[in-house]
Amino acid sequence: MVGRRRELAGFAAAGLAAYAADLGLFTYLRGPAGADPLTAKALSFVAGCSVAYAGNALGTYRHTRVRGLRPYALFVAVNLAGAAVQLLCLAVSHYGLGLTSQRADTVSGAGIGMALATLLRFWGTRTLVFGNGRAGRPERSDRNAWPARKGRVERTGGGVGSWTG
Incomplete structure (x- = not known):
């Protein structure tokens, strides 16, 4: 249960950082940069997605192999x-x-x-x-690290994202 809470907390933290990046860039692009609304939103959406992905890949799910x-x-x-x-x-x-x-x-x-x-x-x-x-x-050389039971992912190490399920 603690692992799930940490996973949710990590996902929420990455999402909040992404929201801040999206909103901040959109505000800048619409204001001082003078971009049109659709261009500003498209660029801020990509920036927000990138921040969220980085937060999840390097934080919440750092023990997965992607x-x-x-x-x-x-x-x-x-x-x-x-x-x-x-x-x-x-x-x-x-x-x-x-x-x-x-x-x-x-x-x-x-x-x-x-x-x-x-x-x-x-x-x-x-x-x-x-x-x-x-x-x-995982890459081909890491296939032995995966469990034999289909549909089950084992996370390596401990901490956030170290659940097995």
Whole structure:
């Protein structure tokens, strides 16, 4: 149970750092840099994803063995799916249910949408990027380090991310 709490805390810390990078860069690009909103958001999204990936790879899931660009690409895809969930919650509330006030938009997009997107991002990061999916497979020379039972990932060492499950 302590390992799961540490994993959640590490994931949350990486997410907060990513949010700060995203917001800070977006604010700078829209303000002093004079970038248009879509360009600013696209660049800040990539920066936020990069900060979150680095935080998870070097912190929360540092004991996993991921190599190459595939894990990062999966991480970005998981984050894009999370963004789509937030937009979908907002669209359903605003256009489908007719809840058009600013408060309703905030609750559906930044409240409910963010909560559901965070669950999706946690699951995707843990399972697809740093878990027992293809991206988390060790290199050929390390195959003996993996357990024989399919679907089980053993983390090396102790500390954050040292769970077996």
